[in-house]
Amino acid sequence: MGGFESFLFSFFNLKVMATYLPLVAKGFGLTVVLALLIVACGLSLGLLLAVVRSFGLRVLNWGIIFVVDLFRALPPLVIIVLLFFGLPAAGITVSGFAATWLSLTLVLMAFAEEIYWAGITAVPKGQWEAARSTGLGFLQTLRLVVLPQALRITIPPLTNRTIAITKGTALGSVVGVAEILGASQSAMSFSANPSALTLGAIAYLILFIPVVALGRWVETRFAWKR
Template identity: 55%
Template sequence: MGRFVDQFINPVIWARYWDEMLGAIGLTVQLTLLVLLTGLLLGLVLGLIRVAVPPLFRIPIVIFADVFRAIPPLVILVVNYFALPFAGIRLSGFDCAWLGLCLVLAAFTEEIIYGGLRAVGKGQWEAARSTGLGSVTTLMLIVFPQALRMTVAPLTNRTIAIAKNTALGSVIAVPEILNIAMSALSNSANSTPLTMAALFYIVLFAPLIVFSRWIEHRFPQRG
């Protein structure tokens, strides 16, 4: 028992890395919020555009969504960080992680939103158009709110799944929670920083999980 405490919840180690780990939390929160904000917004806009434009113009959006849903996020981050410089594009680790995860979240969001928009009955369009409402007004005020109700539960789940991928930033030198914990682990030859990281992730994401449970209850998927 003593060895376990010494290795995993060592108070000396805990105190030594506390400040550094707190800094990492701040950065992780910042990265997560940026990814959520930009990824969801981009995906939303792409989903709406895909419904509004003629079939031919949907192709680029479909390709984008399929590509970024197919590639593992880790590969995207690594490509951003190690390959883009050869194309003359040099981004910080933070920007690489943000850009990569934003695009992945956007791709999934686009698919979910598009699916929701398509699931709203044709009759809603016809009723709105028959009263003289334009197609954009109909999309935004009649169809989109109904689609959002249907998609908010899967969207929340997908968002959480992708938000956790900020931990992948650790491999491209983003000083987020896991990255700091890993270097603390090497420097101290002690696992306590990993315990701290695990606890921090729980503190960060538990509220989101609770929120998603509430969302699922409040907006059942059948709309």
């Protein structure tokens, strides 16, 4: 077998790929579900924290800032490992899926809160004053005047951050989640051939290249024009 042939046999073995395609496809589905759950929960929790923070209650805000800093500073894998291997010591067992979902949700929540908050504070004070001078209340002003402007400028950084964090779903493989990486790793050990891993890599590209391109497009499209 020549070098190139052996390369093809190892990494692009169509027979192996065909055999394990269903397994990796299942992993693909799991990755998508996990990613959607993380995005939905992380972004809404982050927005909730940013709104609560805008009330300006000092002690509460210190708490929010600490939680946000904590989950920005900790590597996601450390949180996953802590939840999955640590919690059983307290008598709580969580599945690998739940540990991965919760960890990445908390991380996305923290980054999203920070971005939303920067967006809210970037809206000029005059907008608040104008709205309040017409009799709108605090929450009405926040919801109708400030947030629409804040969300718009947060779209590019938020999109990029969300993409980066959802890619962390691959970390689930460490705690036995059969998402794309987990599925293709077990396929690789069954078949003693890394073609399944190639298949996994292709699955990630199919999933994330459009998303990365979307992020790039969003960055130019939502440049704030006044």
